[in-house]
Amino acid sequence: MNLLILNARLITPERILTGYSLLIEKTKIKKIMPPGRSGGLKKKGYILLDVRGDYVAPGLIDIHIQGYKGHDVWEKRPYSPRDMSRKLLLSGTTSYLATTHYDEGVINNIIRSLPGQSREESEILGLHLEGPFINPRRLGMIPGRSIRKFSREFFYEHIAPVSKRIKLMTIAPELEGAAALIRELKRSGTFISMGHSRAGYQEAIDGFNLGISQVTHIFNAMEPLHHREPNAITAALLDPRIYVQVIADGIHLHPAVLNMILKLKGPDRIILITDAVKAAGFKKGVFFNDGLKVKLEHGAVRGPDGSLAGSSLTLLEAVKNMMKFTSVSLKDAFKMATFVPASSIRIQKKKGEISPGKDADLIILDHNLKLKKVVKSGEVFNVKKN
Numbered sequence: 001m002n003l004l005i006l007n008a009r010l011i012t013p014e015r016i017l018t019g020y021s022l023l024i025e026k027t028k029i030k031k032i033m034p035p036g037r038s039g040g041l042k043k044k045g046y047i048l049l050d051v052r053g054d055y056v057a058p059g060l061i062d063i064h065i066q067g068y069k070g071h072d073v074w075e076k077r078p079y080s081p082r083d084m085s086r087k088l089l090l091s092g093t094t095s096y097l098a099t100t101h102y103d104e105g106v107i108n109n110i111i112r113s114l115p116g117q118s119r120e121e122s123e124i125l126g127l128h129l130e131g132p133f134i135n136p137r138r139l140g141m142i143p144g145r146s147i148r149k150f151s152r153e154f155f156y157e158h159i160a161p162v163s164k165r166i167k168l169m170t171i172a173p174e175l176e177g178a179a180a181l182i183r184e185l186k187r188s189g190t191f192i193s194m195g196h197s198r199a200g201y202q203e204a205i206d207g208f209n210l211g212i213s214q215v216t217h218i219f220n221a222m223e224p225l226h227h228r229e230p231n232a233i234t235a236a237l238l239d240p241r242i243y244v245q246v247i248a249d250g251i252h253l254h255p256a257v258l259n260m261i262l263k264l265k266g267p268d269r270i271i272l273i274t275d276a277v278k279a280a281g282f283k284k285g286v287f288f289n290d291g292l293k294v295k296l297e298h299g300a301v302r303g304p305d306g307s308l309a310g311s312s313l314t315l316l317e318a319v320k321n322m323m324k325f326t327s328v329s330l331k332d333a334f335k336m337a338t339f340v341p342a343s344s345i346r347i348q349k350k351k352g353e354i355s356p357g358k359d360a361d362l363i364i365l366d367h368n369l370k371l372k373k374v375v376k377s378g379e380v381f382n383v384k385k386n
């Protein structure tokens with residue numbers, strides 16, 4: 001299908017382009033045309049979509065999400081992650097990393113779900129594994145049974161066979177064997193994030209120098225910032241190479257802390273994530289995260305001991321929250337949920353930006369940033385009112 005989108009306000013990483021048209025051929029963006037340049041094409045058999053001045057942004061990319069709207073990656077049925085994908089697409093997230101703690105059954109179920117994904121689904125780009133090599137004293141809601149000590153034997157037997165599918169792995173760099181682990185992961189093309197960790201300042205810097213390139217849900221499941229003892233958070237905020245994952249729900253990070261992160265890192269190193277679980281998309285209720293009973297109330301998802309157990313956020317809400325809580329511009333807020341996450345796992349040549357040759361994954365929003373339509377691989381889906 002060839003599609004011509006007319007009268008769009010395109011959100012690009014650099015600027016907002018008003019009155020532009022967008023030509024899509026099959027699954028790719030073919031051409032971007034300034035106002036008044038699309039006339040001839042109207043006759044040539046393209047399906048026309050006049051968006052009358054609405055925003056058109058790249059589809060959102062969530063590199064840390066476990067579940068959405070009643071579904072999650074932990075359901076034990078074959079292909080169950082794709083039930084989540086179908087719902088997620090209509091929230092504006094057009095691709096994601098299926099995120100889980102280490103569980104071989106779950107990992108294999110996700111991998112089995114990858115071939116044959118359809119355009120009606122948010123695209124699973126691969127896995128984000130939180131563990132198994134994380135600090136047992138900073139588990140958060142990760143089950144203790146999923147933790148392993150690093151050894152080459154374990155790695156070659158259990159991780160290496162699936163490492164091509166693991167796009168991102170969260171590790172604790174202070175643990176024994178971390179240097180060898182980082183080397184192995186780099187060799188298999190897996191990006192490495194520091195998280196669920198008690199790393200100190202120097203341990204974090206050593207990890208960055210070895211190849212850790214981002215931090216998982218910064219401030220959460222880490223040692224808190226201390227003014228006499230700089231730590232992993234200090235190192236991450238100060239090192240310009242390092243991306244930081246931010247949960248902008250106003251609960252995991254206070255709005256003042258969001259401002260601090262924005263000031264120190266800037267929009268090019270902030271990755272908005274949801275860390276969402278199946279309670280996301282609902283207002284209230286009791287759910288089970290892989291067997292763990294959690295309660296959604298006042299926007300927070302908490303386990304039996306009151307600790308946060310993921311979020312109920314959508315990535316589009318995260319974008320809007322950043323604009324509400326900080327002075328970030330519209331284009332930068334979107335960049336942190338599109339181009340920056342894509343760059344952090346080096347898929348920015350395919351996704352994360354409206355530019356010729358890239359995948360036609362787009363979202364169409366009105367002037368209040370209410371989602372109206374989603375375009376996945378060139379196909380248009382209407383978003384029904386909830």
Ligand SMILES: [Fe+2]
Pocket residue numbers: 130140196216217221
């Ligand atoms: Fe986590």
